[in-house]
Each structure stands twice: as structure tokens, then as C-alpha cells.
Amino acid sequence: MMTIVFSLFLLTMLVIVAVAILRTENLFTAVMLSGIFSLIMAANFFVLDAADVALTEAVIGAGISTVLFLGALALTAEYDRSPPVGTWVPLLTSSALGGVIIFATFQAPRLGDPSAIVHQHVAPWYLEKTPELIDVPNVVTAVLASFRGYDTLGEVFVVFTACIGVMALLGRVRPRRDSIKEGEFKKATDNLRHHLIPRVVGKMLVPFIVLFGLYVQFHGDFGPGGGFQAGALVAAGVILYSLVEGGVRGRELVPEWFSSVLVALGAFTYTSVGVASMLMGGRFLDYSVLAHDPVHGQHLGILVIEAGVGMTVAGVMITIFHAFSRRGIR
Amino acid sequence: MAVLGLYNYFVFAVLLMIGLYCLLARTNIIKSIIGLSMFQSAVFLLYISMDKVDGGTAPIIQEGVENQIFANPLPQVLILTAIVVGISTTALALAVAVRIREAYGTIEEDKIQEMDRKQ
Numbered sequence: 001m002m003t004i005v006f007s008l009f010l011l012t013m014l015v016i017v018a019v020a021i022l023r024t025e026n027l028f029t030a031v032m033l034s035g036i037f038s039l040i041m042a043a044n045f046f047v048l049d050a051a052d053v054a055l056t057e058a059v060i061g062a063g064i065s066t067v068l069f070l071g072a073l074a075l076t077a078e079y080d081r082s083p084p085v086g087t088w089v090p091l092l093t094s095s096a097l098g099g100v101i102i103f104a105t106f107q108a109p110r111l112g113d114p115s116a117i118v119h120q121h122v123a124p125w126y127l128e129k130t131p132e133l134i135d136v137p138n139v140v141t142a143v144l145a146s147f148r149g150y151d152t153l154g155e156v157f158v159v160f161t162a163c164i165g166v167m168a169l170l171g172r173v174r175p176r177r178d179s180i181k182e183g184e185f186k187k188a189t190d191n192l193r194h195h196l197i198p199r200v201v202g203k204m205l206v207p208f209i210v211l212f213g214l215y216v217q218f219h220g221d222f223g224p225g226g227g228f229q230a231g232a233l234v235a236a237g238v239i240l241y242s243l244v245e246g247g248v249r250g251r252e253l254v255p256e257w258f259s260s261v262l263v264a265l266g267a268f269t270y271t272s273v274g275v276a277s278m279l280m281g282g283r284f285l286d287y288s289v290l291a292h293d294p295v296h297g298q299h300l301g302i303l304v305i306e307a308g309v310g311m312t313v314a315g316v317m318i319t320i321f322h323a324f325s326r327r328g329i330r
Numbered sequence: 331m332a333v334l335g336l337y338n339y340f341v342f343a344v345l346l347m348i349g350l351y352c353l354l355a356r357t358n359i360i361k362s363i364i365g366l367s368m369f370q371s372a373v374f375l376l377y378i379s380m381d382k383v384d385g386g387t388a389p390i391i392q393e394g395v396e397n398q399i400f401a402n403p404l405p406q407v408l409i410l411t412a413i414v415v416g417i418s419t420t421a422l423a424l425a426v427a428v429r430i431r432e433a434y435g436t437i438e439e440d441k442i443q444e445m446d447r448k449q
Contacts, residue, residue, distance in 0.1 A: 004334065007337075007338075008334070008337060011337060011338065011341040012341075014341060014345060014375075015341060015344055015345065015348075018344075018345055018348045018349075018368055019348065021348075021352070021364060021368065022348055022351065022352050022365075027358070027360050027361065030360075030361065030364055031364070034364055034367065034368070037368070037371070038371070041371055041374070041375065044375065044378075045374075045378050048338075048378050048379060048381065048382045048401070049381065049382055049383075049386055049387055049388050049389075049401035050378045050381060050388070050401065050405075050406045050409070051388040051390075052388075052406055052410050053374075053378055053406050053409050053410050053413070056410050056413045056414065057374070057413055060413050060414060060416075060417050061371070061413065061417075064417060065367070065417050065420065068417070068420070068421050068424060069360070069364070069424065071424075072360065072424035072425075072427060072428055073360065075428045075431060075432075076359075076360060076427055076428060076431040076437045077358070077360070077431070077436070077437050080356060080358040080360070080361045081358065081438055082355070082356045082357045082358050082361065082438070087355045089354075090350075090351050090354035090355040091351065091355070093350070093354065094347040094348075094350045094351040094354065095347065097346075097347060097350065098343050098344065098346070098347035101342075101343040101346065101347075102339075102340060102343045105336050105339035105340065105342075105343065106336070108336065108339055110335025110336060111334075111335045111336070111337070111338050111379060111382055112335070112382045112383055112384040112386075113335070113384070114383050114384060114399075116380070118380045118381070118402055118404075118405070119383060119402055121404075122404065123402040123403060123404050126403055126404065127389065127400050127403065130391065131391060137390050137391045137392065137393075138389070138390045138391075139389040139390065139391065139400065139403040140389055140390075140403045140406050140407055140410070142403075143403050143404060143407045144407045144410065144411070148407060151407075151408075151411070152411060155411040155412075155414065155415055158415050158418065158419075159414060159415060159418045162415075162418035162419055162421065162422045163418065165422045165425070166421055166422055166425045169422075169425040169426060169428075169429055170425050170428060170429070222390075223390060224388065224390070226410075228410060228411065228413075228414050232414070313414060316418060317417075320418075320421045323425070324424075324425075324428070327428060
């Protein structure tokens, strides 16, 4: 009962924050509110028994996404100057569509119904066979890395491609200065070095965040965690250091060539595990053939591909952050 | 009680529509991107709501505990990766917004269209 009340509270908070984001004209406020939105969403995921997803949403939604939005704000504008006219068509469109969706939900199975169709398909098979075939306690990791390894490989390459896109857009090309007012770029070069408390506290937190990231990386088989969360956590540590000490020192800690090598190396590691399993007589990404015992092969395969995922995600997040923060200096 | 069981889906619909409205009604590109990511979060909420099983727990098998009920791991896997993909594509959209700002000096769509018409 307590969980239901808590969940209702969180969901109502989500709607309130969403309306506040919509209404505010100050983009800085909107970005901060969307950080809060993500944190409430993460708590919601936790209530719904999705520990891995909650961890990911907390790191990425509330942490990295907020920093990237702020980086983009520093390079664009602070206020939303949309004209107030002409809002009838969007309002009608979205309320009509929302009405249809709400009407459709009356046919949906209620929350937590064990006889819902989603719980009858492949999920029971995953839960039943994981101890026998993969033998890792965290079923989410088993499905992510082994049963659905193809999907995850695809996702890694999507992230990889998005990173290449950001580098192409904000990379080594000089921005045209004439369209940007003088002095506007100075904001982005500021750091927190002259603020004593953020500097001291921030620097103290960095090693613990990175350590926690490594724990999440290698403990992902046993508890909530894995390459995606770990990569984002390590990147968050590096980003915090760069925010506190300034972008220049951040790039001394993790040089740009290093983060872009990580991006490619992670995707390469993942693919080469697939190729290795083909060479050893199995199918692509079938880890069973990697060791004498199929279950040991699965363990080895999951360890290596999770490392690959972690490298790519960390590399992509750091590269994107550097791309935004460098843009301000030139 | 039946309505309480559907509350998650109602919130999903409302968030989806707030995101869509933000995307359609605002001409500011950054605001549109925020709306888009809210739309995306609503979809995540729908998927994760589906994974819940009454009396269940996170799908992590504990030794020595028999007859546990687990949440459905499949939506969790899909959304876990979707969140990371989502932030990468959002970063790409923000990069495009930055380039638009550098080329036009504004990120308001109506002003950009005005400039394009003049040329």
C-alpha cells in the first residue's frame, strides 16, 4: 500500500514538473527542471522494480544530460522567445491524441497484472534458463549481453555514430565569429576554481565517482549495473573534474585523442568478440565456444563485451562534453 | 482500484502530450529539444510500467531463495540501452542547434525562416 501511495506521489510530481518546464521562458530554469524530472523518473523506475534502468536514468538523465544542455545553452541563448500566438493547433492536436491514448489504456492490463501478455512471451524463458545457460545472478545483464547481444551491438554502434556526428558538427572547424557578439564566448571558459567550496568538494568526489563506476562495471553480473551505467559514471567523474578545474585541465586529464580512441576501441572490442566466437566454430556473438565449458565461455564473453560497452559509452560522453566545452574557447 | 492500476498509463499519456505540445508550440529550438526528450522519457515510463509484476522484485536471482517473483527483464534491457542512445541523439540535436546559432545568430525558428525568405 505504501508503495502505491509513493508511486502516485512520484507520478503526480512528474506531471507538475513537466508543466513547469513547458511554462517557463527561462531556458536555464527549464534545463534544471528537466534534471529534477529525470531524478523523479529514476525514483519511479526504482519503485517499478527496474534497478538497472533507475541507475542509468539517474546518471545520464539527471547528470550528463543536464551538463550537455547547459553547455549548449552557453553557446546559444538563455531565453525562450517563442511568440505566444498560434498555439491552438498544437493544443488541439496534442489533446486529441492524448484523449485517444487515454481511451486506449482502458483496454490495457492493470499495473502488475501477472497474466498480462508481456509476461507470457519470452520473459519467463529468460528467467528460467538464465541460471542454467549463463549462470549470472542479474538476468538483465544476461539478456542484455548474451541473449540479445545483437541488439546491444547495434545500440553501441548507434551511440558511436552519434558521437561521430557531434564531432563532425562541432569538431575541428572554426565557428564563424562574425555572427556571435563579442564577450559571449567568455562565459563558457569560466570554471569554478575561484569558488572554494565547489572546488574542494567536487575534487574530493571525483575519485569516488570513478571508483564506483569501476565497481558498477565489474559487479554488473551480480547486482544492478554493467557497461552502460559504468561508462556514464566514469564520464560523469571526468566531466565533474572538468567543470571544477576548467576545460583545459579536463582535457589534460583525459586528452581528446584518448577519448576518441576509447570510442572506437570499445566498439571494436565488442565486434571482435563476435568474430572470435565465429573463428572458434560458433555463431556470431555465441560466447559458449570461447572456453572449454559453455558457461565459462558465457562469463568470459559477457565480461569482455561489457568492458567494450563501458569504453565506448565513457568515450562518447567525454568526447561530446569536450566538443561542447571547446567550442566556447575558440 | 481499477483506475489506480491504470494511473501509470494516464501519466504516460499526459507526459507524452506535454512533450508533443512543447515540440509543436515552441519555436525555440532548445525548448523543442527539451520537449522531445520529455516525449522520450514518457515512452520509457510506459515500457517500465509494463515490467512490474505484483509482489515481484528486481530480476536478480539470489541463491538460497526459492519461488521468487521477478519483474520482466526484457523491457528493462530495451530501455536501459534506449536511455544511452537517447542522450547521444539529444547531444547530436544540441550540436545542430549550436551550429544554427552560429550561422543565423538566433535559435528561434520563426526568425530563421524570416532570414531564409529574405535571401
